Amino acid sequence: MTQTRGWRLVLAPRDAPQSVRRFAKRARQRRLRAALPWLVALAVAALLGAAAVVVFATPVLGVERIDVAGVSTLSAGAVRRAAGVPDGTPLARVDLRAVERRVRQLKPVRTVAASADFPHTLRLRIEERTAVAAVVKVGGFVLLDAEGVGYLPVEAAPAGLPVLRLADPEPGDATTMAALTVLAALPPFLRAVMTALVAESPTRIRLELTGSRTVVWGDATENEAKVRVLEFTQIAPGRTLDVSAPGVVVER
Incomplete structure (x- = not known):
């Protein structure tokens, strides 16, 4: 039978030769150096575990x-x-x-x-959100942003904010987005005399102006051409100007 020789580290007796004691000391040092990384790793792991408990559980x-x-x-x-x-x-x-x-x-x-x-x-x-208009609602108004979100009920429309009349303003709603497109195209001279922008559908938009005047806008296309018509056209009080087809303007 083959025997396997096992080695174990023992302390050299005090009366052992100097060479034996030096050998034992070097052996202990080598063993300590080999174990040191593991001891450090265990200490770091313990510290990290304690820190994690403090951070996440207390x-x-x-x-x-x-x-x-x-x-x-x-x-x-x-x-x-x-x-x-x-x-x-x-x-x-x-x-x-x-x-x-x-x-x-x-x-x-x-x-x-x-x-x-x-x-x-x-x-x-x-x-x-930033309000671009105030939409008429029962008992007051709701502020509307450029994305079509009605986000804040108010009792009165803030000064300088255009008033919209929409049945059911919603983001992505065709009528709401058409009304906002037209509103964004209106220059200051029109906004100054507009009392309300009314949108009954994406193709039935009109402007209500001071002096009981009305502008039939139609849909949200050709906005620049419609604005140019209004720059050079006077609307008498109580009259309606149809610019829905800006090439053929009708007054009644």
């Missing part, structure tokens, strides 16, 4: 403040409530994309960016 680095910037229509409190992040929630565990989705449910919010600012602050940067 309120030591929890949310103490939600900083809201960019709001004027909304209150910072309304945004914080929509964010839905309780005090003390570990900041590293906050799902920033989920927070953004919840805040975007507030209609006045056009965009939102959430970020973590350690150790204790959640930052929310808001871009609110």
Whole structure:
């Protein structure tokens, strides 16, 4: 039978020869050097584990403040409530994309960016919608942005904001988008005398002007040509000018 010789490290007795003690010392040093990387790795792993527990499972680095910037229509409190992040929630565990989705449910919010600012602050940067018109509604108005989103009820149309009459303004709605296209094409001289832009369908748009005057606009095409006609045409009070086909203008 073949025997396998096993080696083991033992301490040399005090009365052992000097050469034996030196050999034993060098052996211990080699063994310690071999084990040192593993000891360091275990220590680092232990530290990382403890740090992870502190960061992800305790309120030591929890949310103490939600900083809201960019709001004027909304209150910072309304945004914080929509964010839905309780005090003390570990900041590293906050799902920033989920927070953004919840805040975007507030209609006045056009965009939102959430970020973590350690150790204790959640930052929310808001871009609110900008009104381009006020749409007549029962009991007041609703502010409408350039994307066709009605986002804020108001009792009265803000000064200087055009008034639209639309049955059901919605983003992507053909009538809403046609009305916004025409509105964007109107120069200041028309906006100054317009009391309302009425859109009954994408092809039935008209301008109501001061002095009981009306401009039949038609659809949202040839807007520049229609504007040029109105630059050089006077409309008498109580009269209607049809520029829906700008090459053939009809007054009645």
